[in-house]
Amino acid sequence: MADRVSASIVLGGTITASDYAELSEIIADERLSTEWDGPTYAPDHRVVGEPLSLYAHEVAWGSFDTLEAWCVEKKIPFTRWSGAYAGQWGAERVVFTGAGAPTSYAVDEEDYVVIDRGTVHQLGSIDAILAHFDAADARIPPLLVEGDPQQSSNGAAGGGA
Template identity: 50%
Template structure:
């Protein structure tokens, strides 16, 4: 049986308008909405001047792989939080800045970043710990569709 948890994802950046329907299809296939337990996402639901924030309960493994892969392919920054499943996996935050790899950070059930003693010791300094928290909490730019 697949573990299912809550998930939220915020997406921003510039996307070719010709790919708008592809983005909508991926959002819908993941069962994401503008609110937890909200109505299905539609093309009219894009924000006018900010990043797109989406939510769902009961998401398999707490991942939106199809949507996240699309964002990585298109260079769309995103931040995803997913809850944990007892004795299986903990809550996490995934961060993609628009380039490079998706970075994973430990989080709590409220979406706050956390570190344990081992991570703090490996980071080695207060400045490195603060840099870790900054890297895990980037501002997601507005989502814009370009001609």
């Protein structure tokens, strides 16, 4: 039996309509919701013009392996938080910017990035430490799907140009 914890993920970027259909199936298979203890995700739960935030309790090993692998393959940026499992692992935030490999950061149960003395020494300067925190706080863009209505500068749906 897998160790299970609460976890959440925020993803964004631009995808095709067919990729969104595939993504929606993966999200539903993972039994994710747009709110804690909410209904299983359906394609119409996405808010156009916003990053997609998803939540679940009882997540095996605190990760969404299939979803995260799909995002890496499609170069879809995400951040994932998972809670700690006493005696096994600490809480973490995983950041994928859409390029390279996902990076893990130590966080607390409230998803605040923490740093230990060894990491401070490894980074070596206050500028490097601040860059570490900045990288952990990567901004995830809205999840845009081809065919979405255009957004005006104030975020309201508008007509095309």
